[in-house]
Every structure is written in C-alpha cells, then in structure tokens.
Amino acid sequence: xxxxxxxxxxxxxxxxxxxxxxxxxxxxxxxxxxxxxxxxxxxxxxxxxxxxxxxxxxxxxxxxxxxxxxxxxxxxxxxxxxxxxxxxxxxxxxxxxxxxxxxxxxxxxxxxxxxxxxxxxxxxxxxxxxxxxxxxxxxxxxxxxxxxxxxxxxxxxxxxxxxxxxxxxxxxxxxxxxxxxxxxxxxxxxxxxxxxxxxxxxxxxxxxxxxxxxxxxxxxxxxxxxxxxxxxxxxxxxxxxxxxxxxxxxxxxxxxxxxxxxxxxxxxxxxxxxxxxxxxxxxxxxxxxxxxxxxxxxxxxxxxxxxxxxxxxxxxxxxxxxxxxxxxxxxxxxxxxxxxxxxxxxxxxxxxxxxxxxxxxxxxxxxxxxx
Amino acid sequence: xxxxxxxxxxxxxxxxxxxxxxxxxxxxxxxxxxxxxxxxxxxxxxxxxxxxxxxxxxxxxxxxxxxxxxxxxxxxxxxxxxxxxxxxxxxxxxxxxxxxxxxxxxxxxxxxxxxxxxxxxxxxxxxxxxxxxxxxxxxxxxxxxxxxxxxxxxxxxxxxxxxxxxxxxxxxxxxxxxxxxxxxxxxxxxxxxxxxxxxxxxxxxxxxxxxxxxxxxxxxxxxxxxxxxxxxxxxxxxxxxxxxxxxxxxxxxxxxxxxxxxx
Numbered sequence: 069x070x071x072x073x074x075x076x077x078x079x080x081x082x083x084x085x086x087x088x089x090x091x092x093x094x095x096x097x098x099x100x101x102x103x104x105x106x107x108x109x110x111x112x113x114x115x116x117x118x119x120x121x122x123x124x125x126x127x128x129x130x131x132x133x134x135x136x137x138x139x140x141x142x143x144x145x146x147x148x149x150x151x152x153x154x155x156x157x158x159x160x161x162x163x164x165x166x167x168x169x170x171x172x173x174x175x176x177x178x179x180x181x182x183x184x185x186x187x188x189x190x191x192x193x194x195x196x197x198x199x200x201x202x203x204x205x206x207x208x209x210x211x212x213x214x215x216x217x218x219x220x221x222x223x224x225x226x227x228x229x230x231x232x233x234x235x236x237x238x239x240x241x242x243x244x245x246x247x248x249x250x251x252x253x254x255x256x257x258x259x260x261x262x263x264x265x266x267x268x269x270x271x272x273x274x275x276x277x278x279x280x281x282x283x284x285x286x287x288x289x290x291x292x293x294x295x296x297x298x299x300x301x302x303x304x305x306x307x308x309x310x311x312x313x314x315x316x317x318x319x320x321x322x323x324x325x326x327x328x329x330x331x332x333x334x335x336x337x338x339x340x341x342x343x344x345x346x347x348x349x350x351x352x353x354x355x356x357x358x359x360x361x362x363x364x365x366x367x368x369x370x371x372x373x374x375x376x377x378x379x380x381x382x383x384x385x386x387x388x389x390x391x392x393x394x395x396x397x398x399x400x401x402x403x404x405x406x407x408x409x410x411x412x413x414x415x416x417x418x419x420x421x422x423x424x425x426x427x428x429x430x431x432x433x434x435x436x437x438x439x
Numbered sequence: 440x441x442x443x444x445x446x447x448x449x450x451x452x453x454x455x456x457x458x459x460x461x462x463x464x465x466x467x468x469x470x471x472x473x474x475x476x477x478x479x480x481x482x483x484x485x486x487x488x489x490x491x492x493x494x495x496x497x498x499x500x501x502x503x504x505x506x507x508x509x510x511x512x513x514x515x516x517x518x519x520x521x522x523x524x525x526x527x528x529x530x531x532x533x534x535x536x537x538x539x540x541x542x543x544x545x546x547x548x549x550x551x552x553x554x555x556x557x558x559x560x561x562x563x564x565x566x567x568x569x570x571x572x573x574x575x576x577x578x579x580x581x582x583x584x585x586x587x588x589x590x591x592x593x594x595x596x597x598x599x600x601x602x603x604x605x606x607x608x609x610x611x612x613x614x615x616x617x618x619x620x621x622x623x624x625x626x627x628x629x630x631x632x633x634x635x636x637x638x639x640x641x642x643x644x645x646x647x648x649x650x651x652x653x654x655x656x657x658x659x660x661x662x663x664x665x666x667x668x669x670x671x672x673x674x675x676x677x678x679x680x681x682x683x684x685x686x687x688x689x690x691x692x693x694x695x696x697x698x699x700x701x702x
Contacts, residue, residue: 101654101681101688128656133576134583137628140657140683141465141533148687149469159583 094191100176100184102127102144111191114170116163127189132159132167147176147187157198160191169198223287230283236276244269267314274342278406281413282391291410291417293333300330300337304362304371307341315349319357326364330439332418337371340414340422343407344373344433352431353377367439369420374432380424388424408433442521446514447494450522451475452484456551457524459485461515463533463557464631467493470532473690477698482528487518489535491623500623508534508634512541519549528701530554532686533657534631541636543645552646554697557683558666559658561635568637571659577632584625640669647673648700650685650693657683674700 088095094111098104107122115122115130122130128139135158146153152175159167171194176184247265254262281291301324308322341360348358352375362371380388389412411433415422420437442448449468452458458478462470468486475484488495489511504510515538519527528551531539536558543550562570563577572580647670651663660677667675676696680689 126654126656132579132583133572134580136656137580137632138465141463144682145466145470145684145687148684149466149472 093193094170094189096127096189096191098127098187098189100186102187105186114160114162114168114193127187130160132161135159143174147174148184151176151178157194168193169195171197226283226286229279230287233276233280233283237273237280240269240272240276244273263316270310270314274346275406277339278343278410281410282406285413286391291336291413293336293414293417295331295333295418297329297331298334300326300332300334300362300369303334303338304341304360307338307345308360311342311345311349318349318354320345320349321357321359323359323361324363326362326369328364328439330364330369330437332437333414336414336417340411340435341371341373343411344435347407347433348373348375348431351375351377351380364439369435369437369439371435372432374430376430379428380426380431385426389422442514442517445490445496445499446487446518447496448518448522449486450483451486452479452482454480454482456482457485457522457527458482459487459515459519459527459529461487461529461531461535461538462489462492463531463535464627465533467495469493470684470686471530474530474686474694474697477690477694485518485522485524485527489627490514491620491627497620497623500620502626505626506630508538508541508630508636511535511630512538512545515539515542516546516549519546525549526551528552528554530556530697531558532556533558533683534634537634537636540639540643544639544642547644550645552648552700553643554648554650554700555666556650556686556693557652557655557658558649559662560637560640560666560669562632562657563635565635568665569659569661571656571662572632580632581629584628637665637669640666641671643670643673648697649673649675650696651675651677652680652682652685653678654681655683676700 088106089108091108091110094114095106095108096104096111097106104123104125104127111130112118112122128136128144131139139158143153143156152173154173156172158170158172160170161167171192172189174187174189176187179185244266247262247269250258251262251266285291304324305322308320312318312320345358345360352358356376358373358375360371360373362369364370389408391406391409412422415435415437418437420435422433422435424431424433426432447468452475460468460471460475462468467488471486475486478484490505491497491500501510504513515529519525525548527549529539529543531537531553533556536553536555537560539550539553539555543553559570561568562572563574564570564572649663649666649670651658651660653660663675663677667673678685678689678692678696680692682688685693
C-alpha cells in the first residue's frame with residue numbers, strides 16, 4: 069500500500085493552539101499568584117478533569133500535599149527570586165487521589181518593572197525515570213547499611229583477636245615456667261627436647277604479642293609507648309642473646325656503639341629488634357650470618373639489621389609494612405606477617421622511620437631516630 | 440563557637456533601633472531582600488540563616504537540638520546576645536514567628552515587639568482548632584519526605600545550576616536561596632509541621648503584629664484569627680497579598696503594614 073501523503077501539505081501549518089493543546093508534555097499558564105488561566109489536554113488527562121475545572125484552581129492545588137507545601141515554601145519563593153525553576157520533581161494528584169510523578173519547569177514572565185505578569189509551567193511525566201531514581205536511592209541505602217554492618221563486624225573481630233591474644237598469654241606463661249622448672253631439675257638427656265619446647269613457646273609468645281599489638285592499633289588505641297632515658301646496648305644485646313639461644317645454628321654478628329643514654333621505650337625497641345631479627349633469620353640465606361649494627365652520631369640513632377639471600381620481590385615493596393601480607397612468590401614459612409607491621413608502628417610511635425633496601429647483595433632494615 | 444558565623448549573620452542599616460529578620464521554613468535570609476531596603480535608612484538590620492539553611496554552618500546542625508523550635512529560638516537569643524543588642528523588633532516569617540514568641544517568653548528584655556508574617560501555632564486540625572491540615576495530610580507529608588519522593592532535597596543545586604549562561608551567576612545563585620541539605624530539610628519540615636505551641640500564645644507580653652495573607656494554604660485565615668484571639672493585645676492585619684510569602688509577592692504592602700505598626 070502506498071504511504072498516505074497529505075494532499076495539501078503546504079496548508080498543514082503549525083498553529084500555536086494546536087501545539088499547546090496536542091503536545092507530549094503538559095502546559096499550564098497561571099496568573100502571577102499561581103491561579104490557572106489555561107491548561108492543555110495532557111494536564112486534564114492526568115488530572116481526569118475537564119479544562120473548565122482545572123481553570124481557576126491554584127497550581128499547587130494540583131499537587132500532592134507534600135508537593136503543595138514544598139511549592140509554597142520553596143518553589144514559589146524561588147520563582148520570585150530567581151524567575152524560574154527547573155527539573156523539580158513533584159507529584160500531581162488526580163481526582164481519585166492517585167499520584168503521578170512529574171518533572172516540572174516553570175518561569176515567571178515579568179513586566180518592565182520586574183513585576184510578575186504570569187507563570188508558565190512545563191510538565192513532563194517522569195514515572196519511569198523516577199522509579200529508576202528510587203531504585204538507586206534504595207540501593208544506596210542498602211549499601212550504606214551493609215557497610216555499617218560490616219564495619220561493626222570488623223570491630224567485633226578485632227576485639228575478639230585482642231581478647232584471644234590476651235587470654236592466650238596466661239596459659240602460655242604457665243607452660244614456659246614449667247619448661248624452665250624442668251630445665252633445672254631434669255636430667256641432661258632431656259636437654260634437646262626442652263630446648264625445642266623453649267623455642268616453640270618463645271615464638272608463640274612473640275606471635276601473641278604481635279597479635280595483641282595489631283588488634284590494639286586497629287582498635288584505634290595505637291602502640292602505647294612509655295619513654296625513659298637509658299643505655300640501650302644491654303637491651304639490644306639481650307635480644308641478640310635470646311635469638312642466639314632460640315636459633316643455635318645461626319650466626320648473628322652484633323656491632324653496638326651507642327655512646328649516650330637514649331630516650332625511648334626500651335621494651336618496645338627490644339620488640340622491634342626482635343621482630344627484625346626474626347624476619348632476617350626467617351627470610352635470609354641460612355648459610356650467611358645476620359648482622360645488627362646500632363650506632364648514634366650527631367643526634368641520630370640508627371639500628372640496622374641485614375641479611376643475605378633472595379631480595380624482597382619488588383611487587384611486595386609497597387606492602388611490606390602492611391599487616392597480614394603474604395608472600396606470593398615463595399610459600400610462607402613463618403607467622404602472620406605482623407612482625408614488620410608492628411615494628412613500623414613502634415617506629416612511628418617514637419617519631420622514627422623504619423625503612424629498607426633489598427638487593428642481590430643484602431636486605432637491610434634500618435630504624436632511623438632523631439634524638 | 441562563633442554564633443555570628445554559625446548563623447551567617449549579616450548586619451546593615453544606618454539606624455540604632457534594631458530590626459531582626461528571621462526567615463521561615465524553606466530558603467534563607469534572601470526571603471527579606473525586597474523588604475529590608477525600606478528600613479535600612481532608619482534602622483539597624485540583622486539578617487541571619489537558620490542552622491541548616493543558606494550560608495549557615497551545616498556542621499553545627501545537631502539533630503537533637505533542632506528537634507523542636509526551642510533549639511532554633513535559643514540560636515536567636517544567642518545572636519542578639521552575641522551582638523550585645525536588646526529591645527529589638529523581631530520580624531519572623533512562617534515558622535520563625537513561633538521561634539520569636541518562644542525567645543520573647545524566655546528573654547523578654549531582648550524584645551521590643553514581634554512582627555509575625557504568616558504565623559501558625561500548630562498546623563494540624565485538632566477538635567475545634569483549625570490548623571489547615573488534617574493529621575493524615577501531615578502524615579502523608581512526612582512519609583513523602585521519608586521516601587524522598589519529591590525533590591525536597593532542594594536538590595536545588597541542579598535547579599539553580601540550570602541557569603543558562605554566566606558562570607558567576609551560577610556561582611551566586613547556587614550559594615544562596617533555597618539550598619538545603621536533604622536530610623536537614625526533612626528534619627526541619629518534621630520539626631515545623633509537628634509543632635504545637637498553642638499553649639504559649641496567652642503568655643505573650645511583647646506587643647505583637649500578625650500579618651495574615653489571603654489564600655495562604657500554609658497558614659489559613661482562621662489561624663491568623665486564632666493567634667490574634669490568643670495573644671493578648673495583639674494587632675491583626677489582613678493583607679491583600681496572596682500565598683504564604685507576602686515578603687516576596689507583595690513587598691510594598693508588607694512594608695507599609697510594618698511601618699504602620701512601628702509608627
């Protein structure tokens with residue numbers, strides 16, 4: 069069938085009345101106070117009313133109660149002050165009380181003195197768009213609630229870790245004490261077994277302490293330090309000695325030259341050194357010694373622990389001091405990966421910097437503290 | 440805390456007698472832009488934004504404090520006190536009229552007179568009392584606020600951003616008028632429309648003018664008449680101005696009525 073072409077196409081002229089009346093959006097013209105002078109068929113269709121009835125009503129009378137108050141308190145003042153408003157979501161209410169979500173633009177036409185002559189409203193149906201918006205809002209609310217729930221869970225878990233760590237320490241001390249008692253009373257044949265027991269419990273204590281420190285920092289309490297001036301060398305030496313006892317097959321070369329008392333939390337510095345040494349002994353090449361140097365000069369203190377062996381993979385460099393990192397390249401041999409995290413936290417608590425270099429030659433961790 | 444910064448207080452005018460203008464629910468101190476110039480010659484003018492509106496310090500918005508109008512009234516007293524003023528003429532629009540009444544009962548020495556534009560002590564019909572809204576209408580309003588069906592947010596930012604050309608105009612507009620944080624707007628609406636301060640009215644001692652518009656859906660004529668009956672010695676003026684904001688729709692008439700009352 070041939071398409072129908074209007075025969076007299078030249079005479080099909082746009083005329084304003086037709087445009088106003090037959091459009092896909094609603095048009096309303098009101099006087100300066102908002103009383104409707106004219107509304108098109110779209111509006112009347114939405115309101116279920118005849119043109120006559122809509123005429124003479126106030127624009128805000130077509131709205132749901134929320135929209136009405138919103139209009140009177142926000143939109144109308146805005147029209148007066150700004151001359152227009154755009155993209156405002158409102159609800160039209162039809163004769164039977166049902167609501168239709170619409171998007172409204174309006175402008176005030178003013179005379180030469182700036183007084184309002186009349187107001188034009190353009191109204192578009194927006195149910196689908198607003199449904200989409202409501203869904204987005206709903207999704208946002210759900211996501212926010214979920215986030216809050218997850219945060220609470222995380223805090224609970226960290227509290228659990230803290231409590232667990234704390235509670236594990238007591239039975240562990242009992243075991244360690246029993247070990248020491250056995251050492252003094254037992255016969256020589258048991259010595260290797262007791263040494264193993266001693267190594268194991270010491271390592272457990274270290275792990276438990278790290279876990280507790282970790283939980284504390286995560287719970288926002290941070291590492292608490294208690295500074296005192298003291299000679300640091302004996303403290304460091306004791307850490308080295310303990311490490312030697314626990315790792316009898318390894319060589320640890322210590323070089324100390326600290327000439328003045330250092331203001332620090334010595335227990336925490338000992339813990340830091342212990343973590344660094346444990347790290348070096350675990351990851352370093354066991355055919356080579358681990359070195360520790362501690363020197364002070366011109367108001368600086370430096371404690372450095374170095375070892376030979378495979379360098380730290382570059383992809384780990386950024387996360388080295390983060391908690392719970394796991395080695396991807398090598399199977400994890402040791403611990404939770406909290407040692408370096410705690411060490412760096414202790415360093416920051418002292419306003420000190422813990423840094424590292426890692427090459428084929430050596431891997432070296434250095435604590436740098438301004439005195 | 441700096442009260443003047445918190446409430447974005449603006450002081451102007453050449454006189455010594457103080458007039459303090461309080462904007463109502465919706466928008467900010469700009470609501471007085473057509474009224475204030477008429478009084479600048481003879482009076483000292485104090486304008487401010489309620490916390491949560493306009494250029495106020497949003498971080499000062501504490502939901503608990505602003506759960507009732509007393510919290511807002513406290514701010515008004517704090518502003519007057521911070522400026523070391525007293526015996527002021529208070530001009531309050533809409534819900535701020537009630538804040539003025541509460542503040543005047545708390546610190547009568549600060550207030551010389553109350554000029555209340557479109558006031559209402561309670562918006563909900565209650566037995567004999569006609570507030571203009573049924574309980575279910577207000578419930579519907581609060582529900583629509585909760586569900587954020589409307590752009591109450593004054594996601595006004597986009598509205599104002601819609602300004603076509605000049606960038607500086609966008610800047611100016613977006614920094615003023617009806618900009619409100621959506622949550623604060625909801626909260627303020629709740630506080631406003633659930634208010635019932637009818638009991639306070641007979642206690643008012645400060646000379647009071649009530650400006651009642653015709654055809655105001657927020658504060659109908661009967662409410663103005665009720666206020667007038669309840670506030671001893673008050674003066675009631677029915678204005679030709681329609682709607683809820685004569686300060687914007689009929690500034691001349693509003694100015695004339697205020698001047699009449701003050702002279």
